[in-house]
Amino acid sequence: MPNVTTAEPFLLDVPKHLGIDAILRHRAAHEPDAIICEVNPEIDLTASTGTTAGALTRAYGKTNTKTNAKAKTSTKISKKKQDTKVRWRKVSVAEFNNEVVAVAKGLVALDIQPGDKVGIMSRTRYEWTLLDFAIWAAGAVPVPIYETSSAEQVEWIVTNADLKAVFVENDDNANTVTKIRHTAPALADLMIIEPRDSRPGAITQLKQMGRAVPDQEINRRRHLATSEDLATIIYTSGTTGRPKGVELTHRNFTTLSLNTVAAIPE
Secondary structure (H helix, E strand, C coil): CCCCCCCCCCCCCCCCCCCCCHHHHHHHCCCCCCEEEEEECCCCCHHHHCCCCCCCEEEEECCCHHHHHHHCCCCCCCCHHHHHCCCCCEEHHHHHHHHHHHHHHHHCCCCCCCCCCEEECCCCHHHHHHHHHHHHHHEEEEEEEECCCCCCHHHHHHHCCEEEEEEEEHHHHHHHHHHHHHCCCCCEEEEECCEEEECCCCHHHHCCCCCCCCCCHHHHHHCEEEEEEEEEEECCCCCCCCCCCCEHHHHHHHHHHHHHHHCCCC
């Protein structure tokens, strides 16, 4: 993790009655060139984690306060790995926001409607955060799923939350969801984040699918949620029984973000 802070305090003046997406929109309007993270798609973590994390991310400042509070997994990198010569690409607020809009358009093309529940089954990675915010931008509700969940646990979450689509990290995760798909009639789409051979990854597919969706539709959807609306459903690990869904509103995230910036302005 780099020892980096912004030169000036974060500019964050968002009414508490708005949804979490309002914070991204505010920063895109006022601090478009601020760097929020660095992404490296080349680091191979197969040896330590059993699979490749295609777009490893390290965060700057407080931008990932919300994400870190919500993400259900973590990826550990050895000091040796961090010291190798790898090419990290800096991502600005404007770049991230533009990508969120492009992916949200793909979700609209996928017939994701405001209020629909969309699952993300993956370790913590750039695409996880990107999908998270894109689902919000489309007016929908992201539902994280542990990437180590059994087919039985996945079946419960998919059916209990009535998921309309699920994005998984790799083929192994896809196989787990496929095993229970016949029990989830509402699950219309299953997409894989990792590209494989000639198959593009889910992010690339969504961007291609959403090219015809007008900007106005995403802008409309981004203004639908208020602080009292459902933002996500986080399921417990289920070690003592079926995973229990915890509903969090947008107020939970906006309040956390605003309080963090107020307490740690640099």
